[in-house]
Amino acid sequence: MTLAQKGKVRVITGNAAAAYGAMLCRPDVATSYPITPMSEVAEQLSAFRANGLVDTEMVEVEGENSAMNVVLGASMAGGRVFTATSSWGLSFMYDAVEHASGYRAPIVMVIANRESPGILAVSGGQQDIISVRDTGWIQVIVEDGQEILDTVIMAFRLAEDYDIQLPVMVNYDGFYLSYMATAVEIPEQEDVDRFLSVLKQQPERQKLMPGKAIGCGTHGIELGFVELRYRQCLAMERATTKLDEIDRDFGEYFGRSYGGQIEEYRTDDAEIIIVASGGAAGTTRVVVDSKREEGIKVGLVKLRLFRPFPRQRLAEVLKGRKAIGVIDRSVGFGWNSGPTWMEIRALTPEIGIVPVLSYIDGLANLDITIPHIERVVDEVNDATQGKPYQEVTWIPLEE
């Protein structure tokens, strides 16, 4: 029995789920410049506005850089704001993205992940997440339509929390989740209002007021800069456990929860662990079940929070395992490996020296299939028996 009423279930795309999530949080200002595969988010939100379901001010902008600056200004003026983008759009707003976290503006942005500019791909991948890894934004990666909607709601609770005050990106696989229609339960407005009302009991954050003098750019000099950077990092650190709390609250309220920073699936007695994120985690879950039937003690860790990196929880769950496989839908330049693999490797002092295998798959819309992940599980399992293994594998390039 949950506190919230049962919402209507509709078959909607991931983009629509993001728009529903945003609508239910009643943003004061929203804007978005269209880009494949995210445009539908803005279209849906505009339709909600046109149909009188929400009174959000939709600002028409001439590009993504303006989009981010519009929501940044509105956020500093105390508004709840929402925007959406993808890949090239994200690159085009890069300076404003960094501004937003420095100004500690609690912006919520959904990103339908797509390969970043460079090889001119109009296709899915998570490289855009990596391109903004160090911008000081909280980055959450989700797996399906329902999780998109629910996480957008949780993202507002997280971003606007007085202890956090940081912008949040909610990432979902472009072309896959963005366009795939699935059954999604849409919570009732009053329940979402009540879930977010916790924020109203908190102290008010600072805001721009007409007629009141404001200093912008008067703080980031010498020690002032160091201090504000340090406090940004402190807030990031707090966001790890805060997401766990909010996820638990959400679960108690709506009956759905996602594990907070990471989801652990059949990890209790697992000897090997596969780390994956986004839609690939769903496929991995299926493979874990079938490989368990073959007698391989494998578990899945779904990485939900990418920044801040869930160091502590990962260390706890990965410690004492015999081998780890990490699936990335992006590359880490300079390491010739998956970016998540690099970060898991950095946990070696906590988890011990065990084989950690990097797999790069699903670039440019290529499928991360069940046979691909079965192969990952088999190789990681072989590595536990002392067999030689390849550290980094580009699955699509293998014969």
Next chain:
Amino acid sequence: MTIKQKFIFNCEGAWSDGSEKLLCIDTGSWRVERPVLDKEKCNYCGLCALYCPPQCLKDMGDHFSPDLDFCKGCGICAHECPRKAITMVAEGEFNDTGSKG
């Protein structure tokens, strides 16, 4: 290493309104020449204060005086003064830094 827990700012973000502390940076610390006024020549026209980039020339009632905490010694006041009442003098000529703090 311990990190100080008392911060310069009360605000979390790199901005705040006028009721909060704004960071004052001592731009006078890198000055190499200081404007010196010959009051005899000055007719209190105010052009020096108008042109001063950091707006650090304070109205003293009958002349303008630089706030040496902020004066960078750029010399624009001396250059613009129609009566050549301001001379830029090397900092080495003075025993003090001109700073109040």
